[in-house]
Amino acid sequence: MFKVHCMNNIAQVGTDALGSGFELTDNLQEADAILVRSADLHDIELPPGLLAIARAGAGVNNIPIDLCAERGIPVFNTPGANANAVKEMVVAGLLLAARDIIGGIGWVRANADKSDVAALAEKSKSQFAGTELAGKTLGVIGLGAIGAMVANTGRSLGMRVLGYDPYVSVKYAWSLDRHVRHVKTLDEILGESDYITIHVPANEKTHHMIGADEISQMKEGVVFLNYARDSLVDETAMAQALTAGQVRHYMTDFANPLSTQMASSIVTPHLGASTQESEDNCAVMAAHELRDYLLWGTIDNAVNFGHSDMGPMAGVMRLGIFHRNKPNMIGQFTSAVSALGINIENMSDKSRGDHAYSLLDLCDSIRQDDVDKLALIEGVYRVRAIRPEL
Numbered sequence: 001m002f003k004v005h006c007m008n009n010i011a012q013v014g015t016d017a018l019g020s021g022f023e024l025t026d027n028l029q030e031a032d033a034i035l036v037r038s039a040d041l042h043d044i045e046l047p048p049g050l051l052a053i054a055r056a057g058a059g060v061n062n063i064p065i066d067l068c069a070e071r072g073i074p075v076f077n078t079p080g081a082n083a084n085a086v087k088e089m090v091v092a093g094l095l096l097a098a099r100d101i102i103g104g105i106g107w108v109r110a111n112a113d114k115s116d117v118a119a120l121a122e123k124s125k126s127q128f129a130g131t132e133l134a135g136k137t138l139g140v141i142g143l144g145a146i147g148a149m150v151a152n153t154g155r156s157l158g159m160r161v162l163g164y165d166p167y168v169s170v171k172y173a174w175s176l177d178r179h180v181r182h183v184k185t186l187d188e189i190l191g192e193s194d195y196i197t198i199h200v201p202a203n204e205k206t207h208h209m210i211g212a213d214e215i216s217q218m219k220e221g222v223v224f225l226n227y228a229r230d231s232l233v234d235e236t237a238m239a240q241a242l243t244a245g246q247v248r249h250y251m252t253d254f255a256n257p258l259s260t261q262m263a264s265s266i267v268t269p270h271l272g273a274s275t276q277e278s279e280d281n282c283a284v285m286a287a288h289e290l291r292d293y294l295l296w297g298t299i300d301n302a303v304n305f306g307h308s309d310m311g312p313m314a315g316v317m318r319l320g321i322f323h324r325n326k327p328n329m330i331g332q333f334t335s336a337v338s339a340l341g342i343n344i345e346n347m348s349d350k351s352r353g354d355h356a357y358s359l360l361d362l363c364d365s366i367r368q369d370d371v372d373k374l375a376l377i378e379g380v381y382r383v384r385a386i387r388p389e390l
Contacts, residue, residue, distance in 0.1 A: 001021060001022070001023055001296050002021060002022045002023075002024040002030050002032045002033065002219070003030055003031050003033075004018060004020075004022055004023070004024055004031060004032065004033045004034070004290065005025050005026070005027070005028045005031035005033070005034050005035070006024060006034075006035045006036075006039070006148055007028075007029070007034055007035065007036040008035075008036055008037035008038060008056075008134060010035045010037070010039075010056060010283050010286075011056075011279045011280045011283035011284075013280045013282065013283060013284055014035070014056065014282070014283020014284050014286060014287045014288065015035070015283070017283070017284045017287035017291070018287050018291055019161040019291065020157065021184055021295070022291070022294075024078075024241055028044075028047060028159060029154070030047070030048065030049075031050060032049065032051050032052075032294065032355065033046055033050070033051055033052045033053065033054065033160060033290050033294060034046075034050065034052075034053045034054070034062065034064070034262060035054050035056060035243045035283075035286055035287070035290070036053060036054070036055055036056070036058075036063070036385075037055070037056050037057055037282075038062060039062065040062045041062060041063050041119065042062070042063075042380060044178040044188070045340035046067075046068075046071075046073070048324075050071075050077065051073065051075055051294060051384070052073060052074050052075075052290055052293050052294065052297065053073060053074075053075045053076070053079075054075075054155050054285065054286035054287070054290045055075065055076065055078065055148065055271060056075075056078055056081075056279070056282035056285075056290050057077065057078060057081075057282050058077055058078065058079050058080075058081075058082065058146075058201075059077070059202060059203050059229065060062070060075060060303050061229070062076050063075050063224075064201070065303060065304050065376060066264075066304070067264050068169040068304060069305065069322075069354075069355045069381075070154065070355075070381055071378065071382065072322030072381035072382025072384075073209070073382075074299050074302040074304060074305050075208045075302060075303050076289040076293070076299075076300075076301050077286075077303055078285040078286050078289075078301065079144065079145050079281045079300055079301060079390060080145035080146075081148045081278065081281040081282040081284075081285045082272070082273035082275075082278040082281065083145040083149050084149065084272070084275065084277075084278070084336050084375055085272065085273050085275040085278035086146045086199075086227055086272040086273055086278075086352040087146060087149040087150050088119055088145075088155060088226055089253065089268075089271060089272045090150050090151055090153075090225055090227055091150075091157075091198065091314065092139075093197075093224075093225045093227065093266070094133055094157075094195060094197075094223075094225070094252040095133070096222075096251065096266055097127075097187070097195070097223040097225070097249040098130050098131050098132065098133050098136075099130035100127075100129070100130050101127040101128075101129075102266065103127075103128050104125070107121075107124060107127075107128065108121065110224050113139040120305075121289050122320050123184050125323075126127065126231055126300040133151070133154075133156060133157045133158065133159055133161060133195075133303050134157060134158030134159065135138060135159070135160075135194060135195045136159055136160070136193070136194040137159065137160045137162065137192055137193045137195070138150075138151075138154040138159045138161045138162070138193060138195045138196075138197070139161075139162045139163075139164070139165050139192065139193030139195070139196040139197070139386040140154070140158070140162065140164070140180075140199065141162065141165070141166075141186065141189060141190035141196065141197070141198040141199065141200060142162045142164075142165050142190075142198060142199035142228070143163045143168045143173070143176065143182075143199075143201035144165070144166035144169070144199060144200075145172065146170055146198075146199045146228075147163070147165065147172075147197075148163075148172040148175050148176055150197055150291075151163050151176060151177065151180045152175070152176065152177045152335075153181070153284045155177040155178075155179055155180060159180075160178075161177070161180045161181065162181050162182075162188065162192060162227055163176065163180050163181065163182050163183065164183050164184075164186055164188070164189045164379065165181070165182075167223040167261075168182070170186055172370045174262070181264065181387075186214070187217060188216040188264075189218055190218050191218070191219065191259075192219070192273075193218070193219065193222065194219065194221075194222060194223070194387075195222070195223045195224075195225065196218065196222060196223070196224050196225065197224075197225040197226075197227070198224075198225070198226055198228050198232055198233075198316060199227075199228050200228060201228075201229075202228070202232060206230070206231075206232055207231050208231070208232070208233065208379050209232055210224070210232060210233045210234065210238075211234040211237050212228075212234065212240075212241075214324060215238065215241045215246060215247065216246075216301075218241075218246065219244070220245070220246055221246075221247075221248045221251075222241070222246075222247055222248065223240070223248050223249045223251065224247055224249075224250050224251070225251040225252075226250070226251065226252045226253070227251075227252070227253045227272045228282065229254070230252065230254035230259065230337060233252075233276070233385035235258045235259055235262070236258065236304065237254075238262065239258060239261075239262045239263075241380070242262050242264045242265065243286045243352055247264075248264065249262065249264050249265070249266060250262055250266070251265075251266050252266075252267050253267075253268050253269075253270050253271060253272045254263065254270060254372050255268075255269050255270070256373035257268050265315055273297065278319050280384055285301075287298055287303055289302075292309075294311075295328075295386075296318070296386065297310075297318055297320040297359050297384065297386050298310075299350075299357060303359045304352065305322070305350070305352055305355055305356075306350030306351055306352040306356070306357060306358055308350045310346055310348050310361065313361055313386075313388060314345040314346040314361040315344075315345040315346070315361035315362045315363045315364075316362060316363060316365050316387075317361075317362045317364070317366065317385060317386070317387050318359060318360065318361050318362070318385075318386040318387075319333075319337075319360040319362065319371070319374070319383060319384065319385060319386070320357065320358075320359055320383070320384040321357070321358040321359075321374065321380060321382075321383050321384075322331060322357055322380070322381040322382045322383075323355075323356055323357075323361070323377075323379050323380045323381060324354060324355065324356070324357075324380075324381075325351040325352075325354050325355055325356040326379055329349075329356065329380075330347075330349055330356070330358065330376050332361075333358060333360065333377075334347075334360075334369075336374055336377070337360065337362065340370060341362060342353050342362050342366060343362070343363040343364075344360050344361065344362060344363075345361040345363050346359075346360075346361040346362045347359060352367055365387070366385075368385065371383050371385045
């Protein structure tokens with residue numbers, strides 16, 4: 001029986017998806033796996049027996065990724081599960097920026113007690129006049145699950161759409177509307193777009209990727225939308241650009257002491273993925289990732305190890321070996337198993353950066369002390385023995 005600890009409230013449809021062989025526990029230290037949303041795990045002592053972490057969402061900056069990799073703990077996320085919710089939030093941001101809907105609503109509330117409010121509204125509405133999205137240029141930075149959907153929606157709104165992503169996957173490239181122009185440099189997005197929206201992960205390489213230099217290249221009166229992560233934008237530089245009129249609106253989903261005080265910023269309280277459908281989708285996807293890994297050693301959507309799926313077990317026992325990605329590791333594993341007089345029915349080795357993960361299906365079971373010996377090989381982080389009865 002595997003024990004799963006939820007660090008946040010996880011939709012029941014997700015915990016139910018774990019199925020038989022799993023139970024929830026309130027005791028973190030006895031957990032085999034963790035389901036988490038926004039809780040910060042950096043300052044939490046992870047249990048020594050922890051096998052996996054699944055984040056019900058895309059961003060994983062609240063999880064110590066490198067530490068987990070070196071302990072043989074795959075960290076899963078749920079890319080695409082909340083994509084539609086965030087896409088719809090971006091569309092709302094586009095409309096709120098183009099039309100002074102918020103100002104109009106405020107005027108109506110302020111004049112609601114006047115008997116001639118209808119006549120006054122007709123006289124006053126011109127002060128809230130805006131522009132249409134059709135015919136404007138939308139620049140999309142990052143063409144993953146969310147960015148691709150935003151780009152396609154921009155086209156359906158009649159916008160000219162430019163997309164920038166030097167690492168766009170084949171999957172999402174094929175999903176793009178054929179009229180979305182994939183540009184080769186960020187500069188093209190910055191210089192041509194009336195609206196710019198960013199959809200990239202938050203990491204060291206993307207920290208403040210939109211700074212003073214990038215903002216200076218934007219068209220005067222541009223609208224910038226950030227529903228990804230606040231760290232992607234140098235918000236001090238953005239505040240200055242808003243005051244100077246270089247940027248017309250900064251639409252962001254991240255309330256902080258700086259963003260909430262910016263002139264012409266429209267800030268929402270991290271609502272991007274806050275829909276019932278999104279929370280359910282993320283919870284179910286995270287649960288399936290944990291279940292497949294704990295039962296079969298399958299890794300899908302881990303951010304610190306490569307994709308690995310050998311399907312049903314071909315042998316009597318399966319070994320999952322986490323190790324450093326360096327020469328002759330596979331040779332040492334196969335030699336150690338062969339020395340026990342056991343044949344390897346099937347095997348796989350996938351790497352991501354400095355870390356790798358090997359799966360070996362054995363024709364016979366080996367003792368735990370032999371599993372422990374494999375774990376002593378230099379460069380090995382962890383060895384899991386996976387048997388059907390588990």
